[in-house]
Amino acid sequence: MHKLLIPLLIFFASVCSAEAIYQFDSEVDESRFNAFINEMRCPTCQSQNLAGSDSMIAQDLRRDIYEQIQDGRSDKEITDNMVARYGDYILYRPPLTGATLVLWAAPIVLLIIAIVAIILLVRKRRAEQLEQPLDSREQAKLDQLLKSSATGKPQEQPHE
Structure with a gap:
């Protein structure tokens, strides 16, 4: 019984902590990433940012932002891309329109x-x-x- 319990605990612990860890080439890119995920709202959660959300879409958006930063896109390009897909709702500070x-x-x-x-x-x-x-x-x-x-x-x- 103990031999079966330990592998199950290890498996469930790894599943529960499946948060992706992103590796950056520079601290600037890492700070940009953190700024984006803290300043963008999760589309499915109510008033929760991408950093604090555990929803699947928030995980996808964090990965998408990471990939765009790795591709060398500017902050404006990343923001415009997110707004084009999800509207101004995704921004905590929408532009004055x-x-x-x-x-x-x-x-x-x-x-x-x-x-x-x-x-x-x-x-x-x-x-x-x-x-x-x-x-x-x-x-x-x-x-x-x-x-x-x-x-x-x-x-x-x-x-x-």
Whole structure:
């Protein structure tokens, strides 16, 4: 039983750690590779970069980026290739275009609209409060004050 268990453990340990190790000719290429996999989003994972994703597509993209670096492609060529295949979604910092401008401007525009709506609502409520008619008790008190000011004598205040 022990003779069978040890080879199985070794096999499963090697399968679990099947992460590819990439060899680079220079530290510059290695830093470029790390920058790409940290700055590009996995197409299947939600907001996870290629470096942190274990999905099959992330593994393929890391291999593809490695091969493009080994082929001597520039950063712009690699980025353009990835964007052509997966769209701006793959980039954590997409370029400012008409589509992304809407994403950046929408919160600001909505905030301004909300502030204007609140100001208009508050003004409308204040105007409605000023236009409300007096109830009978308030009207009686006002009439009494007007009589007292017309005669010049202060009159007794009714007890409430």
